[in-house]
Amino acid sequence: MDYIHVNEMEFYGYHGALAEENVLGQRFRANVSLAIDLAEAGKTDNLLKTVNYAEVFEVCESIIEGEPRKLIEALAEDIASTILDKFSWQVKGVRVVLIKPDPPIRGHYASVSVEITRGKFV
Template sequence: MTSKIYFENLKIYAFHGVLPEEKMIGTYFILNVEIHADLWKAVGTDDLNDTINYAEVNEIIHNEMQIPSELMEHVCGRILKNIKLKFPQITFIKVKMSKTSPPMQGEMDGVSVEIEQDFL
């Protein structure tokens, strides 16, 4: 059985970007993370040890967002890697990261990068 866990529209202020002002001023980033794992045991046991601890995943995301990087791809990769290291039972992870105020011409809601990996 595959179950899915979603972190939806997690808003974090951080300092990622290539331009010097992005590293000094920062902006909001929106993260969406999808995790697949067999969580059927937790359905019956009601035991935190039988599932993916959402609070620990949230902490991994926040910790990685505090490390300034030039590329969103790099941040997404670190988030994905560290979630998988903490929870080896995960079979799939998708991380989408959106920069809400990219320093570019034109009016937009943001620019996003999405990476995913299947561990089957």
């Protein structure tokens, strides 16, 4: 299996369990990995034989900058299912890491994140 990785995309959204998060918003980062056979794309140099990662970015952007959710787990699930649906002809599996760099919790930490894998990801 081959992989496409789209790393450290950054967006601004209004997600969170606390009311302030839905009003003030905050930054979110996402890493998405696609399990895909890239042999034909590599042999032909043809964009139609792969997944355009600009479209993967657009999927993430529309979801993260879209309708507010309470949980980043819900955002990650939405991203994964949308990618699997939109690119079902090629993508065998998807891994989504959604990072919340500044959650409103006390303490010292770099961030909190969720990671989900859907489909076949070998």
